Structures are given as C-alpha cells and as structure tokens.
Amino acid sequence: MTTLSERISQSAFDGSRLRVVLLLDLHEGAQQRFMEAYEHLRNQVASVPGHINDQLCQSIENPSQWLITSEWESAPPFLAWVNSEEHVKMVQPLHSCVRDTRSLRFSVLRETSNIASLAPEPPKGRLQANPRVGDGVVRHALTFTVKPGSESMVAEILAGYTSPEARVDDTTRLRRTSLFMHGNRVVRTVEVQGDLVAALRHISQQPEIRAVEEAVNPYLEQDRDLSDPNSARVFFTRAALPAVHHVAASGQQPDGIRRHALFYPAKEGCGMALARMLAHQDELAADDPQCPITGSTVFQRDDVVVRLIDLRIPLDSDPMLALGVRGPRKTAVLRRLLDTDVAGGLSNDREVAHFLERSDMALITDRRAPDA
16 A cells, blocks of 8 residues: 555645744835735634734845744634735735735744643644655646637637746746636646746746747736736636645656646535545545546636646546545445536446536647656
C-alpha cells in the first residue's frame, strides 16, 4: 500500500489550522488611507465563520512594506470567504493603496508557547498531523465564461497561440498548461515549478499571450480591460479556481497517460462538500498501486468544481472510478451534491456513463515544457 510519505500530496481538507500571510508593498503616502480601509475590513473579517485572529504589521526597516497575518480554524472557511464576491468587494478600497501583494497559505504543524502565558482555552482547530511530500510544483486554474454561440471561435483562438518561454527566472519555470472547455466555460490549468505569482506575471507580459487575451475579450461574458490594473485584478480574482487537493504517485509519470478534466455541476452551496468528497475518494484510490489514475487535482471555487485526472486507461473503461466514486453508496452521495437538473440521474450504470460523457471537458490544448 502506498503511504502518505511515498506520494505527492496537497490538501485543504485535512482539518488543520491555517495561517495566511499577506505581504504588501504600499504606495508612498498611502499609509493613512490603507489604515482606514484596514480598520473597516478587519471589523468585517472578525465575524466570518472560522476566523480566529489577525495581525497587521509594518516593517521596521522599510515603512512601505506591510504584513497581514490571519489564523483560521481550517482552510475551507477561509477559501469560501476569500473566493466570495463579498470578499472581492470588501478589499476593493485597499487596491488603490497597494503597489504589490503576495498571499501565502500554510497549514500549522507545530507550535510552541510560553507555558506561563498559556490561555485556559485550547486554540481552535487542530494541527496538521504529518508533513506532506511535495514536488515543487504549484497547481492553479483560471475559469471564465464566453458568450453562448462563440465557443468554436474562442476554442480556435485559445488553441492557436505560440507558447511563451518556459523559463521565468533562475528558480521558476512553466511546466504545463492544459486548457479545456465545457459548454461556454473555459478552464485553464497551469503547473509551475517555483513561484506561481512570478510565473503568472511572466505569462501576462508575453506578447503572444497578450494577443490571445485581446482576441478573446469581445467574446467574454464578463467585460475586462487588461490595460487597467484594477479591472485586470478584479477579473483574475474572480476567475481564480484554486487547487484544493492534489495527490499523485511520486517519480516520473509512465508513458501513455491521458489527461482529462471533469466538470461537476454542484448544487447551490454544495461546491466545497463535493470537492471534499472527491478529494477523499482520490486519497483512497491512491492507496491502490493498481489504480489506473496516476494523479488527480481537484479545483473548486463556490459551486464550480473541476477534477483533473491523469489516466493510463480509456476514460470510459471504468466510469465510476473515473468520476471518483466507487460503489452505489458513493454514487448516491455524489447525486445529492450535484445539480440534478444539469447532471441528470445516476441511478444505474447507463446514467453514470452518460454523466461521465457529459462531464468530460473538451481538451483545447495541452502544452508541456520540454523537460517537464
């Protein structure tokens, strides 16, 4: 049996406390406006379920550098809040004050306290039990919708661009970009070795990518102006589709692996629960050395859930395995979490196979760096 130490793993669903670190570089003269905006923001954040505390810090060496740290009972309530439309509107006043930001998220493994100052109540949430094994790769996705009727034109644009230079700097490289469509929804997944923010910034500055983005603009359901930093920031904030779980065998992937993206139409308010269930099923599958799924990543934001899987067998060879459900009981759980008006029934093998066929997103392009 494969153990946690023998596989690559990341997860937002292990129940451990979360520490969020936000690094900010403020415009000169914006400190007072920033403080006023933060005071209003922190009073609202304090009432968010799962929030424990936060701190605002200013550098003693460079007054333009600030740090906000916050602690949460676990990752899911933070992700539900930070990915919400409420959060997008809440942080808008901060944008005009900030030159650059970087957000980092960590599970808490160990902590040391001064015994004399221990609070009578234990801290909320638990610690991450064991360190996870990583491969130095950050996985992220963006999703947006295009105007109905424009799908074929958008697919042609997105399939035909020239790949940007894979090397970002001495420590960061683009490894793989996979782009899919499901109806009028576009999902672009990226794998980055090193710094994700640096890689995304590098991509956005490449002429071939800027040309593609401009060509797609007329077909977007949500207007954007990438020449306006605030418009671009809001668009990419709303388009972010974070990876909430990843598991894969360590070592080199064998030849003959096919990548698929499956779209799960979650029932309203059930996106996080659906992502959690799929993550748990993928963890169980990873314990089986004979499992034909060599890697899986679950992306989730609100009720948009996408599962990326690498398979060494045809997708329709084992529909339940491909969907991330084994056995009728798990299928029933999946059915309760899905928008059945969109997904249809899952009461028999034929309906399961039909749902898998409809969930399989159309692959537009899958590009890998030469040494990835």
